[in-house]
Amino acid sequence: MRIMLLLLLTVFLQAQDAFLVKPYLQLGDAPRPAAKERLDLLWHAEDRDVAWTVEVKGTRGWIVQATPTFHRLDAPPLPAHRIYRTTLRDLTPGARIPYRVKLKGAVVFEASAQARKPGAHRMIVFGDAGDGSKEQAAIAKAMAAQQPDAVFLTGDLVYGRGRASEYRAHFFPVYNSEAMPLMRSVPFLGVPGNHDVPWDLQRWPDTLAYFAYWSLPLNGPALKPGESNAAPAVAGVHEAMVAASGPAFPRMASYSFNYGKAHWTVLDSNVYTDWGSPALKAWLEADLKAAKGAAWRIVALHHPLFQSSRSHMEDQWMRPISPILEQYGVNLVLAGHVHNYQRTAPIRFKPTKVGPRGKPVAGAFTVDEAFDGKAATRAKGIIYIVTGAGGAELYDPWQTDAQASWQPWTRAFVSDKHSYTVLDVEAKKLKLRQLDAEGRELDAITMTK
Ligand SMILES: [Fe+2]
Structure with a gap:
C-alpha cells in the first residue's frame, strides 16, 4: 500500500514539473487541408534527456505518434531549455481528437485538439x-x-521585445493554463509585428522568439538569414535564437x-x-x-x-x-x-x-x-x-x-x-x-x- 502511494506521488510530482510550458497546438507546416489532417504539438521542458511519448486517440485505442524532437534554446535570461515538438497525424478533418503526453511511460498531460474544419x-x-x-x-x-x-x-504577439522570457511571463500563462486551456485545444496562428523582431540590434539576445516557439507553414518567400526583406539577426547576439528556430528563421515570417x-x-x-x-x-x-x-x-x-x-x-x-x-x-x-x-x-x-x-x-x-x-x-x-x-x-x-x-x-x-x-x-x-x-x-x- 505504501509503495503504491509512493508510486502515485511520484507520477503526480512528475506531472507537476514535467513542463516549463505545457503542450500547445500549432498548424505546423500544413498550409492546405488534407483528407487526413495534422497539427503540431509543442511544449517546453528542462534541458535534460527524458523519454517523451505522444499518443492520439483513434477508433481502436491510443496511437503512438512520431518520437518528439527538440531544439535547445540557450539565450539569457531564461535557463537553457528544450522546445519539443511532434506532429499529431491522421486526424479526421473537423473532429475534436483526444491526445495525451507521457513522460517515462506515465501520462502527464491530456487534452483534445480541434482538427482543421473543411467547411463552416x-x-x-x-x-x-x-x-x-x-x-x-x-x-x-x-x-x-x-x-x-x-x-x-x-x-505584437508579446511585449515589449518578442523575447522568450516575455512569452514565459505573459503569453503562455494567459492563453495556455489550466484555467485557460485554449492553446492546447485549438491552433494559434500569427504574424510578427514590430515588437516581435529586434529594435536595438545589440540587445535582448532572446528576442525573435516567434521563430522558435511557433510552428507555421514554411511556404513563404524563400528568404535566407541576412538577406534583404528578412528579419534581422546579429551574429554574437541572436545566434541562440536562430539556432533554436531551425528552418523557421527567417522564412516563417x-x-x-x-x-x-x-x-x-x-x-x-x-x-x-x-x-x-x-x-x-x-x-x-x-x-x-x-x-x-x-x-x-x-x-x-x-x-x-x-x-x-x-x-x-x-x-x-x-x-x-x-x-x-x-x-x-x-x-x-x-x-x-x-x-x-x-x-x-x-x-x-x-x-x-x-x-x-x-x-x-x-x-x-x-x-x-x-x-x-x-x-x-x-x-x-x-x-x-x-x-x-x-x-x-x-x-x-x-x-x-x-x-x-x-x-x-x-x-x-x-x-x-x-x-x-x-x-x-x-x-x-x-x-x-x-x-x-x-x-x-x-x-x-x-x-x-
Ligand atoms: Fe505594432
Whole structure:
C-alpha cells in the first residue's frame, strides 16, 4: 500500500514539473487541408534527456505518434531549455481528437485538439495583446467563451521585445493554463509585428522568439538569414535564437494557409520588408493567383494600410500592395499595430505618390458607399480591419466619439474598449463581429457572395 502511494506521488510530482510550458497546438507546416489532417504539438521542458511519448486517440485505442524532437534554446535570461515538438497525424478533418503526453511511460498531460474544419468554422482574430495586463486576460477569457476553431494574432504577439522570457511571463500563462486551456485545444496562428523582431540590434539576445516557439507553414518567400526583406539577426547576439528556430528563421515570417473555404495570405509588414521588391511581389502574386478557387481571400499583417487613428497615422508603407490585392479579389485585410478597432467601407485605392517609409502614401480612393453589411452585403472593394485592441494600452480613446476625426471611408471606430474579432466563415457568407470583454457587440457586418 505504501509503495503504491509512493508510486502515485511520484507520477503526480512528475506531472507537476514535467513542463516549463505545457503542450500547445500549432498548424505546423500544413498550409492546405488534407483528407487526413495534422497539427503540431509543442511544449517546453528542462534541458535534460527524458523519454517523451505522444499518443492520439483513434477508433481502436491510443496511437503512438512520431518520437518528439527538440531544439535547445540557450539565450539569457531564461535557463537553457528544450522546445519539443511532434506532429499529431491522421486526424479526421473537423473532429475534436483526444491526445495525451507521457513522460517515462506515465501520462502527464491530456487534452483534445480541434482538427482543421473543411467547411463552416469560427476564427478569432486580435492583436497587440501579450503585455501581461488584466485587459489581456479578460479578452482571452471572453474569446475562449466564443469557442473558436482557431485563433489568429495580428502581431505584437508579446511585449515589449518578442523575447522568450516575455512569452514565459505573459503569453503562455494567459492563453495556455489550466484555467485557460485554449492553446492546447485549438491552433494559434500569427504574424510578427514590430515588437516581435529586434529594435536595438545589440540587445535582448532572446528576442525573435516567434521563430522558435511557433510552428507555421514554411511556404513563404524563400528568404535566407541576412538577406534583404528578412528579419534581422546579429551574429554574437541572436545566434541562440536562430539556432533554436531551425528552418523557421527567417522564412516563417510570411506564409499562406487555407482554413475551410478561406485562403489566408499572411505578410510580414515590418520596416525591413519591401513588398514592391521583385522577390516578395512575385510570391504575393503567385500566392493570390493560386487561391482563385477559395471562396474568401483574407490578408493578415501587422501594419494597417488604411486607418483613422492619430497614432501611427503615417505608417502607411503597405498601401502600395492594394492594387495587387484588388486584382486578385481579396475580400478582407486584417491588421493590428494600432491599439483599437476600426473598419473601413469597401475601398479601392490607386497609389499616386509613394514616399519614404513613415511618410503618407497618397492616392485615389473609390469607396463603395452602398455596402452596409446588413441589407447590402456584396462588397465592391476590400474591407480593411484594424483589430489591435487585444490587451495593450488603447490608442486615442477620444476618437470613438469624434467622428469628424475619422477618415471619410472609416465606418466603425471603437478606441475606448479592448476587443477582439469573431469571423464566422461559410462558403457564401462571412460574418464579422467585434466583441468586448463583456460580450457586448461593438460592430457587426455580414458579407455575402
Ligand atoms: Fe505594432
